[in-house]
Amino acid sequence: MKDNFRQSMKWFHTWVGLIVGWILFFMFLTGTLGYFYQEITRWMEPERPFIEHNISNEQLINIAQTYLKKNAQDVDEWDIDLPTARNQNLRVGWRHPPEAGKKRGRYESSVVDIATGEKVESRATGGGRLLYRMHYRLHYLSTKISYWIVGFCSMLMLLAVITGVVIHKKIFTDFFTFRAKKGLPGWLDIHNVLSVIALPFHFMITYSGLLFFLFTYMALSTNLQTNEDEYREMRKEIYPRTPHAQSTNQPAKMIDISVLYQQAKNSWQADELSTIEVFAANDSNAQVRFVRHETDITYNPNDEVLVNAITGEMITHTPREYTAAGIIHNGFFSLHEGQFAGPIARWIYFFTGLIGTAMIASGLILWTTKRKPQQMKKPNGPDFGYRLVEQLNIGTIVGLPIAIAMYFYANRLLPIDMADRVNWEANVMFISWALLLVYPAFRPANKAWHEQLQLAALVYIALPLVNILTTDKHLINSLLQQDWGLAAFDLTLLGVGCCFAFSAYKYKALTVDKKTSRQRVKQDKSVGNEKLLQLQRVSKGNG
């Protein structure tokens, strides 16, 4: 393309990043929120009770088992999710027997109130799950089309990451140079710092993102090399599952799960239990699987303990076997999802995701700042393309966060018994985004930036207040009840609001700064002209 390799890669990096930058911004932001999807869901279901601090696992298991015995009598598969730092309520689930002609039955689950032992009736909401699923399952499009669009965008992201490294002669020295407040160099430095600081993350998240749909994207290769049975076998080798007991239709009495739990307690160090799965419940073949929080990036067979629910004996299960390539593949999944992450690692994941989002945003802004001086000189105003990019930047970089806040507003303000409520929460989000994308078309860019930043600050700071007015699960109560997960959500909203308020203030200050300095230059010039005129007059008079 250009004279040398680095020059062509620079050109390539610019355009690859621009073409899908806004979709990537959307994917990165909603994906980053996914690291806290359980916490978000918890906030969006304010009917659920506060976290209970002084209750033992045995008590919790008993409450869950009583509930299951009452409500899921004739069911084979049960599971119990214990309250954790992330999902703060007791949740039970069960799978109904399959209907005629279907392979698997319907899955039902409910949150159990520890105090009453009854189901908590929550409002219909998509929760954090719907929000984070948007980052690969673009909301209104069909599954297949979104996977291909997401794949195309991820591929361009991978190219942008690789070319970004290639065009950097001095990747480490550049990292330590930061020239703030200088217009173009400022944005370039910000882009560089955000890219370099989390480079391994950017590469990992993009490559592993592509791996999720590896067999969709590269279907031709597997189709040419395997037949249907072989393909199924290959999938089993790559994603192995632990086999579980099947029912024999001979009823038997199970030992209480809280008693069986002693077995798991003996083999683990601390109180780490997270999930219990029961297979072939109340059957002579009944088994209970105790699962603790994932502790490793790769598979750890000690994370689960299998117990015979009739005799109470531990079952030594053969650990799953992974191939070397399978370990790498599943390791990338694990890194992408961060299921193993504890509270601190989860926050680091969250901020690193935000760094990725900000990197994309700074790259998009850089495209316009670089072209601005030239575009402003054009007699008919800036080109259509330039204005389009600028408008999409404003509408996405500030507009999307506002739209996400509107998703939370919809959760609090839409009528509880509204038909199709889950979809309308999402509709509110996308309608707001669409409005904010159109709005900058009718305003000068400077004003649009400033106004949308102000709006973002307003909606984020007002959200916890709306929460106080509409529910009893607001910041004051959650702090009093020491429900840190819930409190952290409201506090994060306030923090994000303050960041937007600060950027709005800073933006105003910077543009005013520029304007006054420009006016001063103009005045100087006009003063100079007057002096010149006087001089000319004088010289004319003399002549």
Next chain:
Amino acid sequence: MSYLLNNINLSSPRWAVFSRSLAAIFGGYALATSSSLFIGQLLLNNVGKYQAIHIGLLFSFLVYACAAMWVFSVSNATKAWICLIKANVFFVVGAWLLMQFTRVSS
């Protein structure tokens, strides 16, 4: 129609970028597939059939990325197309020969 055809100027830079983009997207995808076939067949006897295919697939995105970058770095679009086709033919023929070889030996 003829007016439209006459307006296509094959030497214009826009056409060159378009041609390169097609080469990168479709030629690169073909290369990703053919290279994964080749790697799959090459490693067949060393790591087992399924893992061999899997390793080929794991590399396919990196091959794709490198191919796309390379397409935009060579001096002209025609050269990019010719080299891509050559590489694809090499991998497909290589994979086919390996397939014959394993069939005979097994």
